[in-house]
Amino acid sequence: MKKNHRIWSIFPTCLAVFGLALAGSQPVFASTGQSGGSPQGEAAQTLNEEGYEDKNYGIQLIPAEDALAAASEMIGEEARFVPFEEAADRLPLETMAVSGTITAGDCKYRQGNDNPHHSFTTGSKNVSVHGYWLRDSSGCPTEADVTVYLQATACGASSCVWTNVAVTSERTTPGSGSGNRINARVGCSSEATVGYRALTDVDLPWIVDPNGQTESDHVNRQCVPA
Numbered sequence: 001m002k003k004n005h006r007i008w009s010i011f012p013t014c015l016a017v018f019g020l021a022l023a024g025s026q027p028v029f030a031s032t033g034q035s036g037g038s039p040q041g042e043a044a045q046t047l048n049e050e051g052y053e054d055k056n057y058g059i060q061l062i063p064a065e066d067a068l069a070a071a072s073e074m075i076g077e078e079a080r081f082v083p084f085e086e087a088a089d090r091l092p093l094e095t096m097a098v099s100g101t102i103t104a105g106d107c108k109y110r111q112g113n114d115n116p117h118h119s120f121t122t123g124s125k126n127v128s129v130h131g132y133w134l135r136d137s138s139g140c141p142t143e144a145d146v147t148v149y150l151q152a153t154a155c156g157a158s159s160c161v162w163t164n165v166a167v168t169s170e171r172t173t174p175g176s177g178s179g180n181r182i183n184a185r186v187g188c189s190s191e192a193t194v195g196y197r198a199l200t201d202v203d204l205p206w207i208v209d210p211n212g213q214t215e216s217d218h219v220n221r222q223c224v225p226a
Helices: 002-024 064-075 085-089
Strands: 102-104 107-115 117-119 124-136 142-156 162-172 182-203 219-225
Touching: 064 142, 064 162, 064 219, 085 182, 085 219, 102 142, 107 117, 107 142, 107 182, 117 182, 117 219, 124 142, 124 219, 162 182
Parallel strands: none
Antiparallel strands: 102 107, 107 124, 117 124, 124 182, 142 162, 142 182, 182 219
């Protein structure tokens, strides 16, 4: 009993040291990240505006300078983030799938997303979007790979493009609820107005499915990507 008492007497100290180490290792939404993986305990859980947990397993954030560099390379001139109205008549025309029912083999499904919106989930202002898939028939897998792209408008002197500022890809179950959808988000370096959109693409494991992405509305948000 004395030995047990001694062990328990040092247990609080061990817990304190372990707690400090754990606090220092909690995930932070930095300017770079790895796609894939899973959250490690409660520290990696995020809550949406309604207070529900979202799947948020590996957002790949693209640093603002890299996003603008990619945009500059695409248009052949220096780019900057701008409101959507400034870019609308200079953006390239793109054909995007608007998801009605999609058929792949014996599976009928849909893919969707919400519009980019402001969120304070990480403790500071950011722009966030959610992607998901819906199963409309039997013959579908229990999970599918959902990729959601958060894009911002970037313009040079004469051309404009959509450039990725955050991308998330995860395998998830069907449904638009907080336990099914995946999330991409980007922090704000300032509150100037920038145009945003979301694209969602669903791939069914081991089933050949049609190409195509579902596009959200084009919206302005007071957030220059960080």
